[in-house]
Amino acid sequence: MGETRSGTDVPLLEMRGITKVFPGVVALDNVNLTVKQGEVHLLLGENGAGKSTLIKTIIGINKPEGGEIFWLGQLMKIHSLKDAYELGISVIYQELSNIPCLSIVENMYLGFEKRKNGLIDWKKQRVCARKALDRVGLSDIDVDTPMEKLGMGQRQLVEIAMAIDRKAKLIIMDEPTSSLGRSEIDFLMELMLELNREGVSILFITHKLDEAKRVGTRVTVLRNGKNSGATMSVKDVTEEDIIQMMVGRTLEEKYPKRKNVRIGKEILRCQGLCADKFDKISFAVKEGEMLGIFGLIGAGRTELVRAIFGADPLATGNLIFNGEEIEVKRPRDAIRQGVVLITENRKEEGLILIHNVIENGTIVPLEKFQNKLGFIDNKKRLAAIEEYGQELNLRPMQPEKLAMNFSGGNQQKIVIMKWLISGAKVFIFDEPTKGVDVGAKVEIYNIMNRLLENGASIIMVSSEIDEILGMSDRVMVMYEGKQTGIVKNDGSIGEEEILTLATGGTL
Amino acid sequence: MDKENSIGKKLKEIMGKAGPVIAVIILCIFLTIRTDRFLTINNIMNIARQTSMSGFLALGMMVCILTAGIDLSVGFTMTLSTIVMAKCAVEIGLTPLLCMVICVVTGALLGLINGLLLTKCKLPHPFISTMGTQNIYKGIGLVLTGATPIAGMPMIISWAGSAAVGKSTGTILDKIPVSFILMLIMYFIFSIFLNYTRLGRHIYAVGGSITTAELSGINVDFVRTSVYVISGIMAALGGIIAVGRSDSAYPLSGLLLENDAIAAVIIGGTSFFGGKGNVLGTFFGVLLISVLRNGLNLLKVSSDMQTIFLGVIIIIAVFIDVVRNGGFKRVKRMKKDEEK
């Protein structure tokens, strides 16, 4: 690893003094970054540190106010994405970027169509696409399948196939693993190392420090749009050092302990829940208890919790709330009982991005803010926002600010605030820390702990074993829509047992 | 971020809300200078009278657009409601008040059909369903009337459309049209409704993000159906005024009215993508179009040129909105909005 094949020491990519200002924000302030030939370079930093912005300046989406970019020692002039691709730079964006209604092969060659006599050569494209898909382990998928029929992880792999097929010298991956499960991640890590051996450089952005350390050669950390310390060799730093560089302090514990929690009576019981993607699921949660739900990608966890919440139809099964059977046909039936879902996709399903914190925070229990005549009292709404905003440590604490202008972690807090204000009792979190930086993660865990201390129950769906083992009282594991076990997380089990269950084995 | 928030943003915000107001004022000043007939009580009352009907229609259109919808059938919903009312009044001879109630109920029902097509039949976009019903309502109106106007409305119906507030009091009250006052009252009610009631806020939420609204426990189908019912009711009310004004219900009265209503709403700053907009903006959007039409008439500009002016004004008003909202930045977001 890390040996330069060209024999020269000319860096592949060198960025000097990059400055990028958005109205009101200095997103990048004099940032330097050097990617050598044949290395896996890590770019780390908190949410909003400027990582995505930096890579967007490489490919010409953002025009920086200051700074220079060199490609193999030459000043790089990129006017469009095409120029970047032609130089040999491929990008896998943070937000999945494919066109759902078009087929895999179309997506792969979008903008780079192979042509014969001026017309698109579909045959050749299919052949090439087939090869590329085989390479990333999608050999059983037809190249003409519409993208929308694939799962999130599969889509991510198609994007990687695309990058490989373009014979890039540098592949930039902006959080490619955030929607992947453990085995896919392992596969991807292997693939990265393999590509690297073939001489491809990789610029890798992630919030998962363990995987970063597994593949990284060198690491650059950004903090508030500035370089935080010099670029270092991964061998020379510990995870703690990196966290220190990212957040400016050390974190005492990654998974804070709960105090004063009293696990009380059973509050929600699910019996024999069945639907399309899951079968005969039964479990219960108690007051003050956190139940973790683990599974590999496509295990059906999201579908399960959405069905409990009434967002998707449930075929059969009973929901018993506080000892009484309830019927949940739509989300509002669940909400009325105090069972709420914080979805995976906060931007599209949790927030109204163009509305401010007050609107977002009070939309569920609007009737609570009505005066005697039935009109909404805005003073009461503001007071509630301020109260809960303080409690959740919302930053910045500006009730009139639009949700779209908050960072990822703070957006998650607004969603939680909405449900806190509605007086929910059972909180179902689906991947609550997806794409959230290490510092903000701890804040979210603290909020969860406080909820539990106040007697609420939590069901947490997560793909990170660490998080599951670090936070839950009990763990339910799912495999291909079936429940393979519920175990107490009292130290008697560990990663291995959970993974056995998650791959269909028994303990 | 914060600095901008303080002064510049506040100013921008005020400008933002006042945009159409400023346009109306500039237009009025220009017209006052160019023709001494403009700033007379009579003319102002003319404008008031001419504004009322489209004012009602625009209000209904606005709530639809706030949910990211649209109601293309609004013109012929109006026509058909008034035809039903006129038939009841003139041919069956029901009491005028009952006839008016029937008119409003008809409007509500026609709106309900639009809403149900969207929420129950799951037609993908109200553009399509209301384009369909627009033709249907128009056709039914023509069939019902045999394509001839129904005239001879009872007094009370005419009153709403053509009477003045006072009667030979010798004051200005004799000139203020009742219809305009009714419209003002309705705008006031809507500004309360949209800002201070649950349904009102839910309309904004559904327009802001339909999925989030659904997952927040809002009865999205109810909200989406409601706005078309509201639009139907507003169309019927506008229709009562139109009938009063012309003392007849005729089957082509609704032709192209949806265009003016949409234009007024968009000029008034309501986002075409839903979730953003206010009653005041729409009011001034309606006013801008009325003043423009009146002014061009007074300046004896030919109707062909008026058509051109209207087109230009729609584009300029929206363009100002784009620039005002920070142009590029916002547009980037908009583009994202459009995206699947």
Added chain:
Amino acid sequence: MDKENSIGKKLKEIMGKAGPVIAVIILCIFLTIRTDRFLTINNIMNIARQTSMSGFLALGMMVCILTAGIDLSVGFTMTLSTIVMAKCAVEIGLTPLLCMVICVVTGALLGLINGLLLTKCKLPHPFISTMGTQNIYKGIGLVLTGATPIAGMPMIISWAGSAAVGKSTGTILDKIPVSFILMLIMYFIFSIFLNYTRLGRHIYAVGGSITTAELSGINVDFVRTSVYVISGIMAALGGIIAVGRSDSAYPLSGLLLENDAIAAVIIGGTSFFGGKGNVLGTFFGVLLISVLRNGLNLLKVSSDMQTIFLGVIIIIAVFIDVVRNGGFKRVKRMKKDEEK
């Protein structure tokens, strides 16, 4: 998932593409039974003739809708292009071929304006910009002609609109209208264009997701501008046929034509949200409307009832599409699409 994929899905897929075809066939069978005038060569040629103009307009509208856009100005783009052509031919006396070129160039320019308003002036939605230009183009046409038709076109121009392929050959060629053949050729060209050229595929991509298209290095502004230029050109070509057919260019010829074009495209299965649709569907969408109009005329259905039928057909056609595509499930996704 997989089982469904095999048989049922395949069937659904074929049905999906064949939807409007089946509707056309059913309608034809019905009409053949009900009136012996329907299935005659003369009548089929009538339908062919009556289809051509709207066929061109629908093709242009389709590419706009494929990018999740819309071109409301298509009718008056047609009108204005033909007026310019007619003025060149009749008043200036340019050679007919040059006049036709001028017509197409005018259409392209008018389309370009629509495109630039969207991409350069960043107007938020083509609904607004083309509603504005619709009025502007209409007004300019009225001013240019003084609102009276321009008649007396040179032969060649009339030829495209009214001639038959053959001339006293005594065969069926004498009856096949040139305009229909031209339309068929254009549909063939478009089916190649949309499926086998980069711009064609990029149109689908932009409609599928504008942000992703941008991120994939597609010049989104170019694509979006192009479709309006294409729409303008199609409108102009449709216009040449319309002029040839009626031997005159008149300033209200474009009134409401956009409605038929949109209806045909949507009936033909193109998604209102962009990214999905094919030329064949649009062809049968256009045909369905023409056959319907012709059939209702033959059956002596009053024009009022025809209006109603058209509305009902729009709704039913789209509803079938909803059911066909798996109703609920798809609608859920659609809802997400609409969302910000």
Added chain:
Amino acid sequence: GGGKETETSKESEGKIGSDYEITVICMALNSDYWHMVEAGAKLAGEELGISVDVIGPNAESDSAAQINMVEDACNSGSDAIVLAPNEPTSLVSAAKTVKSNDIPLVVIDAMLDTDDESLYSCFIGTGNEEAGAEGGKFIASQLQEGDKVAIIRGLNGQVHHDQRTDGAQAAMEEAGLKVVSVQPADSDRGKAVNVAENMLQSDGDIKAFYATNDDMALGALQAVKSLGLTDVVIVGFDGTFNAMDSIEDGELTASIAQQPIEEGYQGVVNAVNILNGETVEKHQTLEAVVLTKENVTDFRVNVEDLIEKSGVKLN
């Protein structure tokens, strides 16, 4: 022709030397017909030395716009208003507005649908129904009893098209012709081609088309020509220049011409007379002329002279 009366009215010129402002509001300003009304009105204005404004909405179906125009005219300093109401019932309320402003109102072309004679000072026009009947009789004179005839009309719901249709239909049926089909083509030439084609298809041997305006008649002509038929009688309405060209070329059979120039001219002259305190005849009827190949050239020369004098530009 309207020429004769024009000369006789000239005598009254001396009496009037005032600076009246008269607004003429047409049904629309979208056809030669209304431009001829404009020409007549302008002509009268020149002769009488007063200022005449001619306005109108851009579609005959837009009565709301016309109501607004009447109100705005009351307010823009007009001394008298000459109105061609595009919707006889709706415009009654506008007439009331005019009355309440104490402005004399001369109605031209089409009557208001009201029994209240105090609303207007006088009416000048051809009855559309009577003119339609003239057309019907003309067609009957060209055909045999029992022949099939089709009518192409303007938008359903537009009253003067109703009247033109009714008049002609009644006259033709009385003469023993068979009216096999009445379809609207929305006053649109392109649509008329389709409609005529479909009519010929569904009813075979149609011997005559009657259209309630010339554009639609010319559309029917196109359809007849493109199907290679001859000997079909086609009669339009309005006597537009396009129609006159076509009649001169022997293609269109006839067009029923009202006297728009005379209407406009008399409208203004009567308004001035009323302003001068004279009494005028309440209902003044102008004859409709059936233009055929025989009389069209003379008629046209006269019309062109008058228009040229008025300074109104036609296309």
